[in-house]
Amino acid sequence: MQLPSEFVKKYQRLLGDEAPAFLASFDQPSTGGFRVNPLKAAPKEALAQATGKVEYVPTGYRGPVVGKSLDHASGAIYSQEPSAMYVGEVVDPQPGERVLDLCAAPGGKTTHLVAKMGDQGLLVANEIFRKRALVLAENLERWGTRHTIVTNESPAELEKQFPHFFDRILVDAPCSGEGMFRKEPAGIEYWNPDYPAECANRQQKILASALKMLKPGGILVYSTCTFAPEEDEQNAAWLLKTYLDLAMVNIKKYPGMDSGRPEWADNNPELAKAVRLFPHHIKGEGHFIAKFKKAESDTLAVTPRRRQHRQKRRRQAAGQLSKEERQLFSEFCARLLPDYQPNHLLTYGDQLYDLPAGISSVEGLTVLRPGLHLGTFKKRRFEPALALALTMRPAETKWAIELDHDQWRQYVHGDVIRKGEKRPNGWYLLYCQNLPCGFGKLVNGTIKNFYPKGLRF
Numbered sequence: 001m002q003l004p005s006e007f008v009k010k011y012q013r014l015l016g017d018e019a020p021a022f023l024a025s026f027d028q029p030s031t032g033g034f035r036v037n038p039l040k041a042a043p044k045e046a047l048a049q050a051t052g053k054v055e056y057v058p059t060g061y062r063g064p065v066v067g068k069s070l071d072h073a074s075g076a077i078y079s080q081e082p083s084a085m086y087v088g089e090v091v092d093p094q095p096g097e098r099v100l101d102l103c104a105a106p107g108g109k110t111t112h113l114v115a116k117m118g119d120q121g122l123l124v125a126n127e128i129f130r131k132r133a134l135v136l137a138e139n140l141e142r143w144g145t146r147h148t149i150v151t152n153e154s155p156a157e158l159e160k161q162f163p164h165f166f167d168r169i170l171v172d173a174p175c176s177g178e179g180m181f182r183k184e185p186a187g188i189e190y191w192n193p194d195y196p197a198e199c200a201n202r203q204q205k206i207l208a209s210a211l212k213m214l215k216p217g218g219i220l221v222y223s224t225c226t227f228a229p230e231e232d233e234q235n236a237a238w239l240l241k242t243y244l245d246l247a248m249v250n251i252k253k254y255p256g257m258d259s260g261r262p263e264w265a266d267n268n269p270e271l272a273k274a275v276r277l278f279p280h281h282i283k284g285e286g287h288f289i290a291k292f293k294k295a296e297s298d299t300l301a302v303t304p305r306r307r308q309h310r311q312k313r314r315r316q317a318a319g320q321l322s323k324e325e326r327q328l329f330s331e332f333c334a335r336l337l338p339d340y341q342p343n344h345l346l347t348y349g350d351q352l353y354d355l356p357a358g359i360s361s362v363e364g365l366t367v368l369r370p371g372l373h374l375g376t377f378k379k380r381r382f383e384p385a386l387a388l389a390l391t392m393r394p395a396e397t398k399w400a401i402e403l404d405h406d407q408w409r410q411y412v413h414g415d416v417i418r419k420g421e422k423r424p425n426g427w428y429l430l431y432c433q434n435l436p437c438g439f440g441k442l443v444n445g446t447i448k449n450f451y452p453k454g455l456r457f
């Protein structure tokens with residue numbers, strides 16, 4: 001791989017004897033992998049093709065991912081390279097906590113956090129760029145989560161809404177991406193000797209916003225996919241110097257993982273508590289992770305603040321359900337989901353959502369997914385959403401129909417399925433190999449297809 005000569009010189013200077021092995025690693029193939037979704041049935045096909053386990057991630061495997069497969073389309077796996085998987089393990093969110101993933105798209109780390117939280121508590125997944133936020137929302141829908149909201153805000157806007165609110169915050173920062181050069185060589189074109197310092201500056205602004213949203217006693221994890229000390233150790237050192245209520249938390253180093261390098265910043269020995277993943281030491285791409293704890297204090301408010309002023313951008317207001325809508329949704333639940341306990345039902349136009357517990361309103365935020373999308377109200381009927389189906393377990397409802405693999409292919413292709421089912425007409429959860437696939441409407445033995453047109457393949 002052709003690396004910029006300034007880049008080569010910089011790492012020869014920083015790494016000394018290790019530099020040849022480091023530089024040679026750029027000519028090795030990148031490492032693929034996937035995480036298994038513990039909230040769903042086991043992905044048989046993906047596991048059959050796995051080439052090994054990722055030693056430091058209980059749900060992590062090495063091996064290929066087929067995009068248009070049942071396992072991928074039903075959210076039973078998420079494609080992620082092994083080093084990136086360690087970030088979610090270090091964040092270690094607990095069920096019931098309030099967690100923010102501030103730079104979340106496309107959602108690799110967010111799906112990991114959902115899984116570790118057992119989809120309990122509140123997870124806010126934010127992405128500043130709308131197009132990327134849409135991809136994030138789609139990936140989360142496939143993963144199947146009831147307790148996540150997706151926002152499309154800048155960190156500076158978000159901080160106004162959530163002062164001292166979150167138990168844990170992940171800042172998986174936009175960075176110079178040096179650790180991804182061999183996976184995405186196009187990234188090399190952006191690199192110049194000043195680029196890491198520019199990124200570091202932007203990261204400081206994001207981190208400053210994150211800290212305003214972190215509760216006393218809360219955990220901040222800062223991660224990058226670059227080797228650049230300006231962004232990695234030097235920003236960790238900047239955090240320690242600027243925020244005296246922050247302390248570094250030691251991150252466990254598995255074989256092949258390196259400690260942070262104090263000598264690449266201000267020689268503060270605490271920086272060794274961070275972890276570096278170098279591709280010449282570990283089977284994965286380049287990553288840096290640092291973990292901080294904010295000092296305890298009981299003087300700060302921990303409820304989200306409502307906006308005082310009108311928003312400049314137009315945002316659709318959430319509404320309450322009409323009597324008829326409430327009735328339609330109750331009828332749907334009574335049949336298909338008798339145990340479903342909605343937390344806070346909201347409508348956006350004709351769309352119905354369930355806002356997770358832990359947040360009373362999303363007023364004032366640009367929200368792409370205000371919780372679980374339950375469905376759409378049409379003329380005197382309720383049409384359930386794919387997102388709801390993808391959170392369900394087939395055993396959760398007696399109104400479920402099993403598809404074989406060929407029928408699943410017909411379903412994701414958008415075809416009607418003629419199964420000759422003798423059961424009563426109405427909505428059914430469709431599943432294949434115990435994985436939820438979507439909803440279908442049985443009409444006289446034929447299953448009408450409601451798989452969204454934009455997702456068919």
Ligand SMILES: C[S@@+](CC[C@H](N)C(=O)[O-])C[C@H]1O[C@@H](n2cnc3c(N)ncnc32)[C@H](O)[C@@H]1O
Pocket residue numbers: 102103104105106107108109110127128129132154155172173174175202206
């Ligand atoms: C490293 S990527 C996040 C990857 C993601 N966490 C995952 O695991 O899939 C960094 C993200 O930060 C976003 N970003 C870029 N500039 C930003 C800014 N000024 N503030 C916040 N986020 C920003 C990018 O759009 C990008 O999605």
